[in-house]
Amino acid sequence: MLVCVLCLFCVVSVAAAQSAPPAWMDAQVRETQYSKALYYSGFAFGERQPGESVDETVQRIKDKARTEAVASVQVSVEQTINRVNENSVRTSNGTTDVVTNDRTHSHALLQSSIKDVPGLTVDSWVDPSTNKICAFAYVSKMDLQRKIEKRITVNLTKVSMTKDRIIDLLGKGDKAQARQDVAQGLSLIADVEADQMTLLAIDASLTSEDLSVAETESLKNDFIAFESQLAHGIYVKCDINATLFGKPYSRLAQAVRKGLSDAGCSFVDDSSAADWVVSIQGSAREYNSAQYGSTTAYFVYVDVDVSMTDMRSGLVVFSDQLSEKGSHTLRLEEAAREAYRKVETKLCETINKQIIK
Numbered sequence: 001m002l003v004c005v006l007c008l009f010c011v012v013s014v015a016a017a018q019s020a021p022p023a024w025m026d027a028q029v030r031e032t033q034y035s036k037a038l039y040y041s042g043f044a045f046g047e048r049q050p051g052e053s054v055d056e057t058v059q060r061i062k063d064k065a066r067t068e069a070v071a072s073v074q075v076s077v078e079q080t081i082n083r084v085n086e087n088s089v090r091t092s093n094g095t096t097d098v099v100t101n102d103r104t105h106s107h108a109l110l111q112s113s114i115k116d117v118p119g120l121t122v123d124s125w126v127d128p129s130t131n132k133i134c135a136f137a138y139v140s141k142m143d144l145q146r147k148i149e150k151r152i153t154v155n156l157t158k159v160s161m162t163k164d165r166i167i168d169l170l171g172k173g174d175k176a177q178a179r180q181d182v183a184q185g186l187s188l189i190a191d192v193e194a195d196q197m198t199l200l201a202i203d204a205s206l207t208s209e210d211l212s213v214a215e216t217e218s219l220k221n222d223f224i225a226f227e228s229q230l231a232h233g234i235y236v237k238c239d240i241n242a243t244l245f246g247k248p249y250s251r252l253a254q255a256v257r258k259g260l261s262d263a264g265c266s267f268v269d270d271s272s273a274a275d276w277v278v279s280i281q282g283s284a285r286e287y288n289s290a291q292y293g294s295t296t297a298y299f300v301y302v303d304v305d306v307s308m309t310d311m312r313s314g315l316v317v318f319s320d321q322l323s324e325k326g327s328h329t330l331r332l333e334e335a336a337r338e339a340y341r342k343v344e345t346k347l348c349e350t351i352n353k354q355i356i357k
Helices: 002-019 027-033 054-086 103-111 141-172 175-202 213-229 251-262 332-355
Strands: 039-046 089-092 095-098 121-126 133-140 235-244 276-292 295-310 315-328
Touching: 039 054, 039 141, 054 121, 054 133, 054 175, 133 141, 141 175, 141 213, 175 213, 235 251, 235 332, 251 276, 251 332, 276 332, 295 332, 315 332
Parallel strands: 235 276
Antiparallel strands: 039 133, 089 095, 121 133, 276 295, 295 315
Protein backbone atom coordinates (compact mmCIF):
# COMPACT_ATOMS: atom_id res chain seq x y z
CA MET A 1 0.00 0.00 0.00
CA LEU A 2 2.91 2.29 0.76
CA VAL A 3 4.28 1.78 -2.75
CA CYS A 4 0.93 2.68 -4.31
CA VAL A 5 0.70 5.87 -2.27
CA LEU A 6 4.21 6.87 -3.30
CA CYS A 7 3.42 6.17 -6.97
CA LEU A 8 0.26 8.23 -6.76
CA PHE A 9 2.20 11.07 -5.15
CA CYS A 10 4.77 10.99 -7.97
CA VAL A 11 2.09 11.08 -10.66
CA VAL A 12 0.35 14.02 -9.02
CA SER A 13 3.68 15.84 -8.63
CA VAL A 14 4.61 15.32 -12.29
CA ALA A 15 1.17 16.46 -13.48
CA ALA A 16 1.42 19.55 -11.31
CA ALA A 17 4.87 20.29 -12.66
CA GLN A 18 3.69 19.92 -16.24
CA SER A 19 0.71 22.21 -15.72
CA ALA A 20 2.68 24.92 -13.92
CA PRO A 21 3.39 27.86 -16.23
CA PRO A 22 7.05 28.58 -17.01
CA ALA A 23 8.58 31.71 -15.52
CA TRP A 24 8.67 33.49 -18.86
CA MET A 25 4.85 33.49 -18.97
CA ASP A 26 5.00 36.41 -16.53
CA ALA A 27 5.53 39.70 -18.40
CA GLN A 28 7.49 41.19 -15.52
CA VAL A 29 9.84 38.20 -15.48
CA ARG A 30 10.40 38.57 -19.21
CA GLU A 31 11.24 42.23 -18.75
CA THR A 32 13.68 41.58 -15.92
CA GLN A 33 15.28 38.20 -16.66
CA TYR A 34 15.27 38.69 -20.42
CA SER A 35 15.77 42.44 -20.57
CA LYS A 36 16.18 44.16 -23.94
CA ALA A 37 19.66 45.23 -22.88
CA LEU A 38 20.82 41.61 -22.70
CA TYR A 39 18.44 39.64 -24.92
CA TYR A 40 16.58 39.68 -28.21
CA SER A 41 13.20 38.04 -27.66
CA GLY A 42 9.72 37.45 -29.01
CA PHE A 43 6.48 36.34 -27.34
CA ALA A 44 3.36 34.94 -29.03
CA PHE A 45 0.16 33.16 -28.07
CA GLY A 46 -2.93 31.76 -29.74
CA GLU A 47 -5.48 28.96 -29.89
CA ARG A 48 -6.13 26.01 -32.14
CA GLN A 49 -7.84 26.78 -35.41
CA PRO A 50 -10.47 24.50 -36.97
CA GLY A 51 -8.86 21.41 -38.51
CA GLU A 52 -5.52 22.11 -36.85
CA SER A 53 -3.78 19.58 -34.62
CA VAL A 54 -2.19 20.58 -31.32
CA ASP A 55 1.29 20.02 -32.80
CA GLU A 56 0.48 22.23 -35.78
CA THR A 57 -0.82 24.97 -33.51
CA VAL A 58 2.25 24.79 -31.27
CA GLN A 59 4.52 25.04 -34.31
CA ARG A 60 2.57 27.98 -35.71
CA ILE A 61 2.77 29.89 -32.41
CA LYS A 62 6.46 29.07 -32.03
CA ASP A 63 7.07 30.38 -35.54
CA LYS A 64 5.31 33.63 -34.60
CA ALA A 65 7.50 34.02 -31.52
CA ARG A 66 10.61 33.24 -33.58
CA THR A 67 9.58 35.82 -36.20
CA GLU A 68 9.08 38.45 -33.49
CA ALA A 69 12.51 37.73 -32.01
CA VAL A 70 14.18 37.94 -35.43
CA ALA A 71 12.29 41.19 -36.07
CA SER A 72 13.71 42.65 -32.85
CA VAL A 73 17.21 41.91 -34.16
CA GLN A 74 16.31 43.48 -37.51
CA VAL A 75 15.00 46.65 -35.85
CA SER A 76 18.19 46.91 -33.82
CA VAL A 77 20.29 46.55 -36.96
CA GLU A 78 18.21 49.10 -38.88
CA GLN A 79 18.62 51.59 -36.03
CA THR A 80 22.37 51.01 -36.18
CA ILE A 81 22.42 51.53 -39.94
CA ASN A 82 20.47 54.76 -39.57
CA ARG A 83 22.94 55.89 -36.92
CA VAL A 84 25.84 55.08 -39.21
CA ASN A 85 24.14 56.99 -42.02
CA GLU A 86 23.68 60.04 -39.84
CA ASN A 87 27.36 59.98 -38.92
CA SER A 88 28.70 58.73 -42.24
CA VAL A 89 30.10 62.17 -43.07
CA ARG A 90 31.57 64.29 -40.35
CA THR A 91 33.69 67.43 -40.38
CA SER A 92 37.07 67.24 -38.71
CA ASN A 93 39.57 70.12 -38.81
CA GLY A 94 37.68 71.62 -41.73
CA THR A 95 37.87 68.46 -43.86
CA THR A 96 35.25 65.87 -44.70
CA ASP A 97 35.91 62.39 -43.37
CA VAL A 98 33.85 59.43 -44.60
CA VAL A 99 33.60 56.46 -42.27
CA THR A 100 34.07 52.88 -43.47
CA ASN A 101 30.38 52.04 -43.71
CA ASP A 102 29.27 54.35 -46.51
CA ARG A 103 25.70 55.32 -47.32
CA THR A 104 25.34 52.98 -50.27
CA HIS A 105 26.57 50.00 -48.27
CA SER A 106 24.28 50.83 -45.35
CA HIS A 107 21.25 51.40 -47.57
CA ALA A 108 21.77 47.99 -49.19
CA LEU A 109 21.88 46.33 -45.80
CA LEU A 110 18.80 48.23 -44.70
CA GLN A 111 16.88 46.64 -47.56
CA SER A 112 18.02 43.14 -46.60
CA SER A 113 16.58 41.02 -43.81
CA ILE A 114 18.20 38.96 -41.10
CA LYS A 115 18.42 35.45 -42.54
CA ASP A 116 18.74 33.62 -39.25
CA VAL A 117 19.69 34.16 -35.63
CA PRO A 118 22.13 31.49 -34.40
CA GLY A 119 21.51 30.28 -30.86
CA LEU A 120 17.84 31.34 -30.84
CA THR A 121 15.83 29.19 -28.40
CA VAL A 122 12.06 28.79 -28.71
CA ASP A 123 10.03 27.36 -25.81
CA SER A 124 6.28 26.71 -25.72
CA TRP A 125 3.61 25.99 -23.12
CA VAL A 126 -0.01 24.86 -23.33
CA ASP A 127 -2.29 26.20 -20.60
CA PRO A 128 -4.33 23.12 -19.53
CA SER A 129 -7.16 25.27 -18.18
CA THR A 130 -7.75 27.33 -21.32
CA ASN A 131 -5.82 25.34 -23.99
CA LYS A 132 -4.17 28.62 -24.94
CA ILE A 133 -0.73 28.03 -26.43
CA CYS A 134 2.14 30.39 -25.70
CA ALA A 135 5.68 30.54 -27.05
CA PHE A 136 8.76 32.51 -26.12
CA ALA A 137 11.83 32.91 -28.33
CA TYR A 138 15.02 34.38 -26.93
CA VAL A 139 18.76 34.64 -27.45
CA SER A 140 21.41 36.19 -25.28
CA LYS A 141 23.17 39.08 -27.03
CA MET A 142 26.48 37.85 -25.64
CA ASP A 143 25.89 34.34 -27.00
CA LEU A 144 24.68 35.73 -30.32
CA GLN A 145 27.79 37.89 -30.61
CA ARG A 146 30.09 34.90 -30.08
CA LYS A 147 28.26 32.81 -32.66
CA ILE A 148 28.19 35.58 -35.25
CA GLU A 149 31.89 36.34 -34.75
CA LYS A 150 32.60 32.68 -35.41
CA ARG A 151 30.32 32.67 -38.46
CA ILE A 152 32.09 35.73 -39.90
CA THR A 153 35.45 34.00 -39.50
CA VAL A 154 34.15 30.82 -41.17
CA ASN A 155 32.53 32.70 -44.06
CA LEU A 156 35.58 34.87 -44.71
CA THR A 157 37.68 31.70 -44.84
CA LYS A 158 35.23 30.22 -47.35
CA VAL A 159 35.38 33.39 -49.46
CA SER A 160 39.18 33.36 -49.42
CA MET A 161 39.23 29.72 -50.53
CA THR A 162 36.68 30.50 -53.25
CA LYS A 163 38.91 33.33 -54.46
CA ASP A 164 41.85 30.93 -54.83
CA ARG A 165 39.63 28.48 -56.71
CA ILE A 166 38.44 31.21 -59.10
CA ILE A 167 42.02 32.20 -59.89
CA ASP A 168 42.75 28.55 -60.70
CA LEU A 169 39.60 28.26 -62.84
CA LEU A 170 40.47 31.40 -64.79
CA GLY A 171 43.93 30.00 -65.40
CA LYS A 172 42.32 26.90 -66.88
CA GLY A 173 39.82 28.95 -68.87
CA ASP A 174 36.79 27.50 -67.06
CA LYS A 175 34.77 30.70 -67.04
CA ALA A 176 31.39 29.03 -66.63
CA GLN A 177 32.36 27.52 -63.25
CA ALA A 178 34.25 30.69 -62.30
CA ARG A 179 31.04 32.67 -62.78
CA GLN A 180 29.17 30.38 -60.41
CA ASP A 181 31.93 30.69 -57.80
CA VAL A 182 31.93 34.49 -58.09
CA ALA A 183 28.17 34.58 -57.43
CA GLN A 184 28.61 32.27 -54.44
CA GLY A 185 31.44 34.40 -53.06
CA LEU A 186 29.51 37.65 -53.39
CA SER A 187 26.55 36.04 -51.61
CA LEU A 188 28.81 35.02 -48.71
CA ILE A 189 30.29 38.52 -48.56
CA ALA A 190 26.76 39.97 -48.31
CA ASP A 191 26.11 37.61 -45.38
CA VAL A 192 29.33 38.77 -43.71
CA GLU A 193 28.38 42.43 -44.14
CA ALA A 194 24.95 41.79 -42.61
CA ASP A 195 26.59 39.98 -39.69
CA GLN A 196 28.99 42.88 -39.20
CA MET A 197 26.06 45.25 -38.82
CA THR A 198 24.41 42.86 -36.38
CA LEU A 199 27.58 42.84 -34.26
CA LEU A 200 27.66 46.63 -34.35
CA ALA A 201 24.04 46.67 -33.20
CA ILE A 202 24.94 44.42 -30.27
CA ASP A 203 28.07 46.34 -29.31
CA ALA A 204 28.54 49.83 -30.73
CA SER A 205 32.09 50.00 -29.34
CA LEU A 206 33.40 47.41 -31.81
CA THR A 207 36.06 48.75 -34.15
CA SER A 208 36.56 48.12 -37.85
CA GLU A 209 39.37 45.76 -36.89
CA ASP A 210 37.04 43.84 -34.57
CA LEU A 211 34.55 43.51 -37.44
CA SER A 212 37.19 42.43 -40.01
CA VAL A 213 36.04 45.28 -42.26
CA ALA A 214 39.34 45.71 -44.10
CA GLU A 215 39.56 42.00 -44.97
CA THR A 216 35.94 41.97 -46.12
CA GLU A 217 36.34 45.05 -48.31
CA SER A 218 39.52 43.65 -49.88
CA LEU A 219 37.80 40.37 -50.77
CA LYS A 220 34.73 42.21 -52.02
CA ASN A 221 36.86 44.32 -54.37
CA ASP A 222 38.54 41.16 -55.67
CA PHE A 223 35.19 39.54 -56.41
CA ILE A 224 33.83 42.67 -58.08
CA ALA A 225 36.93 42.61 -60.29
CA PHE A 226 36.31 38.94 -61.11
CA GLU A 227 32.70 39.75 -61.96
CA SER A 228 33.80 42.53 -64.31
CA GLN A 229 36.40 40.27 -65.91
CA LEU A 230 33.77 37.62 -66.61
CA ALA A 231 31.07 40.06 -67.73
CA HIS A 232 31.71 39.47 -71.43
CA GLY A 233 30.68 35.83 -71.25
CA ILE A 234 32.25 32.78 -72.82
CA TYR A 235 34.51 33.45 -75.80
CA VAL A 236 33.70 31.43 -78.92
CA LYS A 237 35.39 31.18 -82.29
CA CYS A 238 32.96 30.13 -85.01
CA ASP A 239 34.18 28.39 -88.16
CA ILE A 240 30.97 28.08 -90.18
CA ASN A 241 30.69 27.23 -93.84
CA ALA A 242 27.27 26.46 -95.33
CA THR A 243 26.33 26.12 -98.98
CA LEU A 244 23.12 25.99 -100.97
CA PHE A 245 23.84 23.78 -103.97
CA GLY A 246 27.33 25.23 -104.30
CA LYS A 247 26.44 28.81 -103.37
CA PRO A 248 27.31 30.36 -99.97
CA TYR A 249 24.50 30.29 -97.42
CA SER A 250 25.19 32.89 -94.69
CA ARG A 251 21.91 32.57 -92.77
CA LEU A 252 23.11 29.50 -90.85
CA ALA A 253 26.12 31.37 -89.44
CA GLN A 254 23.88 34.32 -88.50
CA ALA A 255 21.42 32.05 -86.67
CA VAL A 256 24.16 30.24 -84.72
CA ARG A 257 25.86 33.48 -83.71
CA LYS A 258 22.55 34.97 -82.56
CA GLY A 259 21.79 31.89 -80.47
CA LEU A 260 25.20 32.04 -78.81
CA SER A 261 24.98 35.79 -78.29
CA ASP A 262 21.56 35.48 -76.65
CA ALA A 263 23.12 32.94 -74.28
CA GLY A 264 25.78 35.46 -73.25
CA CYS A 265 28.69 34.40 -75.44
CA SER A 266 31.17 36.71 -77.14
CA PHE A 267 33.09 36.04 -80.34
CA VAL A 268 36.79 36.07 -81.16
CA ASP A 269 38.71 35.50 -84.39
CA ASP A 270 41.73 33.85 -82.80
CA SER A 271 41.42 30.27 -81.51
CA SER A 272 44.05 30.95 -78.83
CA ALA A 273 41.75 33.56 -77.26
CA ALA A 274 38.67 31.34 -77.37
CA ASP A 275 37.10 29.16 -74.69
CA TRP A 276 35.41 27.10 -77.41
CA VAL A 277 35.82 26.59 -81.13
CA VAL A 278 32.64 25.64 -82.99
CA SER A 279 33.16 24.17 -86.45
CA ILE A 280 30.17 23.72 -88.77
CA GLN A 281 29.96 22.50 -92.34
CA GLY A 282 26.51 22.52 -93.98
CA SER A 283 25.41 21.44 -97.43
CA ALA A 284 22.17 20.69 -99.28
CA ARG A 285 21.45 17.63 -101.38
CA GLU A 286 18.53 16.88 -103.66
CA TYR A 287 16.38 14.01 -102.44
CA ASN A 288 13.51 13.61 -104.91
CA SER A 289 10.46 15.30 -106.35
CA ALA A 290 6.81 14.35 -106.74
CA GLN A 291 4.19 15.46 -109.21
CA TYR A 292 0.75 16.40 -107.89
CA GLY A 293 -1.31 17.35 -110.93
CA SER A 294 0.31 20.44 -112.36
CA THR A 295 2.34 21.05 -109.18
CA THR A 296 5.80 19.67 -108.51
CA ALA A 297 6.97 19.17 -104.92
CA TYR A 298 10.72 19.28 -104.38
CA PHE A 299 12.35 17.47 -101.44
CA VAL A 300 15.81 18.32 -100.19
CA TYR A 301 17.99 17.21 -97.28
CA VAL A 302 20.40 19.50 -95.48
CA ASP A 303 23.32 17.83 -93.70
CA VAL A 304 25.28 19.77 -91.07
CA ASP A 305 28.50 18.43 -89.55
CA VAL A 306 29.22 20.08 -86.21
CA SER A 307 32.12 19.70 -83.80
CA MET A 308 32.97 21.59 -80.60
CA THR A 309 36.46 21.86 -79.19
CA ASP A 310 37.02 22.79 -75.55
CA MET A 311 40.14 24.95 -75.79
CA ARG A 312 40.88 24.46 -72.09
CA SER A 313 41.77 20.84 -72.79
CA GLY A 314 42.17 20.96 -76.55
CA LEU A 315 39.74 18.06 -76.85
CA VAL A 316 36.83 17.71 -79.25
CA VAL A 317 34.00 17.12 -76.80
CA PHE A 318 31.21 16.83 -79.36
CA SER A 319 31.01 15.72 -82.97
CA ASP A 320 27.90 14.76 -84.91
CA GLN A 321 25.89 15.26 -88.07
CA LEU A 322 22.43 16.79 -88.04
CA SER A 323 20.08 16.28 -91.00
CA GLU A 324 16.72 17.81 -91.79
CA LYS A 325 14.33 17.40 -94.71
CA GLY A 326 12.71 20.34 -96.45
CA SER A 327 10.08 20.59 -99.17
CA HIS A 328 8.73 23.30 -101.43
CA THR A 329 6.61 23.58 -104.56
CA LEU A 330 8.58 26.43 -106.09
CA ARG A 331 12.13 25.12 -106.51
CA LEU A 332 14.91 23.08 -104.92
CA GLU A 333 16.60 26.13 -103.34
CA GLU A 334 13.45 27.00 -101.38
CA ALA A 335 13.15 23.43 -100.14
CA ALA A 336 16.78 23.63 -98.97
CA ARG A 337 16.11 26.92 -97.16
CA GLU A 338 13.23 25.27 -95.30
CA ALA A 339 15.51 22.38 -94.29
CA TYR A 340 18.16 24.83 -93.07
CA ARG A 341 15.57 26.68 -90.98
CA LYS A 342 14.64 23.41 -89.30
CA VAL A 343 18.23 22.49 -88.57
CA GLU A 344 19.05 25.96 -87.15
CA THR A 345 16.94 25.46 -84.02
CA LYS A 346 18.27 21.98 -83.35
CA LEU A 347 21.83 23.14 -83.97
CA CYS A 348 21.62 26.08 -81.54
CA GLU A 349 20.12 23.87 -78.84
CA THR A 350 22.89 21.28 -79.33
CA ILE A 351 25.68 23.86 -79.16
CA ASN A 352 24.29 25.73 -76.14
CA LYS A 353 23.79 22.47 -74.26
CA GLN A 354 27.51 21.77 -74.55
CA ILE A 355 28.86 25.27 -73.98
CA ILE A 356 26.42 26.90 -71.56
CA LYS A 357 26.55 24.95 -68.31
